[in-house]
Amino acid sequence: MVPFIGILLALLSFGVVATMFSSEKTSKTLASVFSLLALVVVVAAFFYMAQTGSMNYTENYSYYIMQPSISLGFQFSPISFVLVLMASIVSFVTLLSGNVENESRKISSILILLFELAAIGLFTSGNLFLLFIFWDVGVISLFFMIYILGSSNRRRAAVKFLIYELFASLALLFAIMLVYFYTPLHSFDIQYIIANAGLISLPVQALIFSSFFIAFLINMPVFPVHLWLPDAHTEASTQGSMLLSGILTKFGGYGMILTFFMMPIAAHFEVPIAILAGFSAIYAVFVLMTQHDIKRIIAYSTIVEMGIILVAIASFNQFGISGAAYGMLAHGLTIAMLFLAAGSIGHMFAERDIRNLRGVVRNALSTSYTFLAGVFATTGVPLTAAFIADVLIFIGAIKTFSIYGAIPLAALLLLGAFLYYVVNKSILSTSEYSSNPRFIGRSQKAGYAILLSSIFIFGVLPFLLLNFFSNI
Amino acid sequence: MYDLSMVLVYGIILLLASGMASVLIRKKAAQLASSSILLALIAVFSMFLLLTGQNATIAGMIAEYPFSLLFVFLFSITLLLVNLLSYKYSSDYISFSLLFSFAAAGAFLVALSASLVTIILGIELMSLPTAFMIMINGKKFIEAAVKLFILAALSIAIFAFALALVFPYDPSLALTALTPNAGIAGGTIVLLALLLFIAALSFDASLFPFNLWVPDVYEGAPANITAMLAGVNKKVAFVALFEVLFIVLLPLSAVFSLVFQVLAVVTMFFGNIVALVQTNVKRLFAYSAISQAGYIAIGFSAASLYGIEASIYQIFAHAFMIIGTFAIILWLESKNIKTIDDYAGLGSRNRIAAFSLTIFMLSMIGIPPLMGFVGKFLLFTSAIDKGLLLLAVIAIFNSFLSIYYYAKVILSMYSKREKSVIELDWAVLSVAVFCLIAIIALGIYPQPLINLSQLAGASLSSLPV
Numbered sequence: 001m002v003p004f005i006g007i008l009l010a011l012l013s014f015g016v017v018a019t020m021f022s023s024e025k026t027s028k029t030l031a032s033v034f035s036l037l038a039l040v041v042v043v044a045a046f047f048y049m050a051q052t053g054s055m056n057y058t059e060n061y062s063y064y065i066m067q068p069s070i071s072l073g074f075q076f077s078p079i080s081f082v083l084v085l086m087a088s089i090v091s092f093v094t095l096l097s098g099n100v101e102n103e104s105r106k107i108s109s110i111l112i113l114l115f116e117l118a119a120i121g122l123f124t125s126g127n128l129f130l131l132f133i134f135w136d137v138g139v140i141s142l143f144f145m146i147y148i149l150g151s152s153n154r155r156r157a158a159v160k161f162l163i164y165e166l167f168a169s170l171a172l173l174f175a176i177m178l179v180y181f182y183t184p185l186h187s188f189d190i191q192y193i194i195a196n197a198g199l200i201s202l203p204v205q206a207l208i209f210s211s212f213f214i215a216f217l218i219n220m221p222v223f224p225v226h227l228w229l230p231d232a233h234t235e236a237s238t239q240g241s242m243l244l245s246g247i248l249t250k251f252g253g254y255g256m257i258l259t260f261f262m263m264p265i266a267a268h269f270e271v272p273i274a275i276l277a278g279f280s281a282i283y284a285v286f287v288l289m290t291q292h293d294i295k296r297i298i299a300y301s302t303i304v305e306m307g308i309i310l311v312a313i314a315s316f317n318q319f320g321i322s323g324a325a326y327g328m329l330a331h332g333l334t335i336a337m338l339f340l341a342a343g344s345i346g347h348m349f350a351e352r353d354i355r356n357l358r359g360v361v362r363n364a365l366s367t368s369y370t371f372l373a374g375v376f377a378t379t380g381v382p383l384t385a386a387f388i389a390d391v392l393i394f395i396g397a398i399k400t401f402s403i404y405g406a407i408p409l410a411a412l413l414l415l416g417a418f419l420y421y422v423v424n425k426s427i428l429s430t431s432e433y434s435s436n437p438r439f440i441g442r443s444q445k446a447g448y449a450i451l452l453s454s455i456f457i458f459g460v461l462p463f464l465l466l467n468f469f470s471n472i
Numbered sequence: 473m474y475d476l477s478m479v480l481v482y483g484i485i486l487l488l489a490s491g492m493a494s495v496l497i498r499k500k501a502a503q504l505a506s507s508s509i510l511l512a513l514i515a516v517f518s519m520f521l522l523l524t525g526q527n528a529t530i531a532g533m534i535a536e537y538p539f540s541l542l543f544v545f546l547f548s549i550t551l552l553l554v555n556l557l558s559y560k561y562s563s564d565y566i567s568f569s570l571l572f573s574f575a576a577a578g579a580f581l582v583a584l585s586a587s588l589v590t591i592i593l594g595i596e597l598m599s600l601p602t603a604f605m606i607m608i609n610g611k612k613f614i615e616a617a618v619k620l621f622i623l624a625a626l627s628i629a630i631f632a633f634a635l636a637l638v639f640p641y642d643p644s645l646a647l648t649a650l651t652p653n654a655g656i657a658g659g660t661i662v663l664l665a666l667l668l669f670i671a672a673l674s675f676d677a678s679l680f681p682f683n684l685w686v687p688d689v690y691e692g693a694p695a696n697i698t699a700m701l702a703g704v705n706k707k708v709a710f711v712a713l714f715e716v717l718f719i720v721l722l723p724l725s726a727v728f729s730l731v732f733q734v735l736a737v738v739t740m741f742f743g744n745i746v747a748l749v750q751t752n753v754k755r756l757f758a759y760s761a762i763s764q765a766g767y768i769a770i771g772f773s774a775a776s777l778y779g780i781e782a783s784i785y786q787i788f789a790h791a792f793m794i795i796g797t798f799a800i801i802l803w804l805e806s807k808n809i810k811t812i813d814d815y816a817g818l819g820s821r822n823r824i825a826a827f828s829l830t831i832f833m834l835s836m837i838g839i840p841p842l843m844g845f846v847g848k849f850l851l852f853t854s855a856i857d858k859g860l861l862l863l864a865v866i867a868i869f870n871s872f873l874s875i876y877y878y879a880k881v882i883l884s885m886y887s888k889r890e891k892s893v894i895e896l897d898w899a900v901l902s903v904a905v906f907c908l909i910a911i912i913a914l915g916i917y918p919q920p921l922i923n924l925s926q927l928a929g930a931s932l933s934s935l936p937v
Contacts, residue, residue: 063919064917064918064919065846065850065918065919065922066919066922066923067778067781067922067926068853132840133840133841133845136839136840136845137840137841140834140839144886147883147886148886155883155887159879159883162875162879163875163876166837166872166875167872170868170869170871170872173849173852173868174864174865174868177849177852177853177856177864178856178861180853180856181853181856181857
């Protein structure tokens, strides 16, 4: 058995250190190479697991702390593998082509690699303690990413982001410590908790569940704790936004799935959670319609999508969970592509307001069509990955919540309608057009190609991954 | 097999001798070399004794067992760091050196004590020279020195009174468990003695409400002495608390657990809330050090072996964090950079200083995988382990509160770009890098230190796990 996760984490840690000691010029190339190698390892792991036919696989190393016993245990499950795959693709593209603004390459390369390390570590951690550690490493690296690189108001946004996220992480810490002391054998191990959390008394379970729930709700984010997201996304650099929306919000989604698996009491809260999530999605669409900044619009679409994913998680059945996981894969890739295109537009035209942007397609062909494809992929047009995800999500939701489960579909339709309107009005209109002083390089186009092709691969060939979901 | 028990004592005597000799020889560099080598040898040797399982008592006064040896190890390292800083920044290093060697001997004596008398001697030997170490730097430091002197005298007086109260129960004053009922007036006198012990040691440990002097003295003293106050003297007080509470007054563990719950909560809140409005960075870290003392007190309120272990780990963590922090503050103060606004642009003026200060602060907040996180994690879990759920919640909330003022400093450092580079000197650089490496390495791989703390905790007290 090849220790894929160990190799991945070692490779990325080595990459972080190597990038730290590299020069300003070589840092980007070096970091991209390490990220590409990580992607290769993930793909190799996929083929290996496709051969063995199962994605449930664990790796154990020595102890982190002996008493309370915290082992360095890692695991792949179908859900976590899907997210690792998404995270490694998005990080690689972010490193390769996200640096549209051509700012400080070295610091951002280090932080992106560190964040990739944190994301992969988080999705593969076999115990909650490691999950918490990687969570905080990821949050801190993205905080610096926003704080150091970004537009003029970035500092306020970064601090807001940090305060929300660290509050979430402290809630998470509290929940983890409670779980540890109330499970019969005192363990952080996720598999053990899933098997034994039913033995915890109900009031304590409710406390643990609500603590987890608050932490992950902030991170996802869902109304009413979503306020950090629009600011952080708008003010961050293109790279920062890609990672924030593409990967960071999935921390919360993944954690939420784990919470539902771990805490049997979650079954009592399915309906209120689904109502909250559905409301959040619909609310976010209406807020989105009043926005003019193209990055802000995309940022709000994240809240819509994550709300729908939370509905799927709350439905908590085979379809819902695999739909949520697949939805996070699709959303991560799509949103990263949209932010890359929006960042490129902002860079080329020095303008992100949809009221002033006209006829982008005239001077920026590839960017415009990528953006258009991204809009299609967001709304779940067939042959894109989001289509498969949406089908699964709504089958799951209708199974649990009967016909009411389809209500969030309205949010998706409204989102699609408004995005088409935006595209039509500001990107595809040819009657008048803005002139662009700058152009984008080849690396951005390569990024478009990678993200676009993966969106279609997972849309056309969903069975590649979904076959493994048959027994979760 | 040779009897090695006296070697450590000889080492401390040699340290004292070298301090006194320095006054006659008056060679700064030679004195730095001799005291540093001696401290390093004491560190290595105490670790050696610890790992070989040394267990000996000398003349009923000095005891070498895992707990004392672990803290001799910590103090020798932290004192070494302070010594390095002071060589560069003390205005009169020769006089400093004499006083320093006495203070160091006092710190070691407290760690090694086998009797309550040794503890009071050690504390006296340590805190009075510290006051003079502040004073020799010039007239403007006299205020801080006098404050420290008076409070040291007060705390010693209270300690002596408490000593008198326990004398009837055990005239030998040895560090053994008292039997409260054997005495004259039942349990009440012992109870009073317990409270007086806690009060006396809370001055140096900076627990509320005995910590009102801390910000003034920390701010008023030169930063190298502040590093010593926060990194050594405070830890010595905690060691004395360990010895008094978990050995002598162990039968009253339920009572002092309650006292420390209250102390921990009010100290954390006091430190964190007042720190929120500070603009002077040194004063801010004085309050931060107070709140950290509150976290360490959580381990005492758990009153379990696990709590002791967690407190010991956090004492190590905080010693490295705070000495590293004050090293950088010392260096910036010499460049007349004092307030948070002055710190703006430090990130571009000196990367290493800004980066290490950031890591120290992240560690104080409790961000994984740094040492401060592991310490806080152990402390909070030790509280939950004993059912003190509310205490853990309050502590977590306090960690959240503290983000605000640490973030203010971090954000200021990275806020604007400045062209004028300022260079670190070797002393500050070596201290900061040492602390940085310790915090990151022991955060990523904490098990060795946790093992040692477990060993030390088990040797200290016969509490159940």
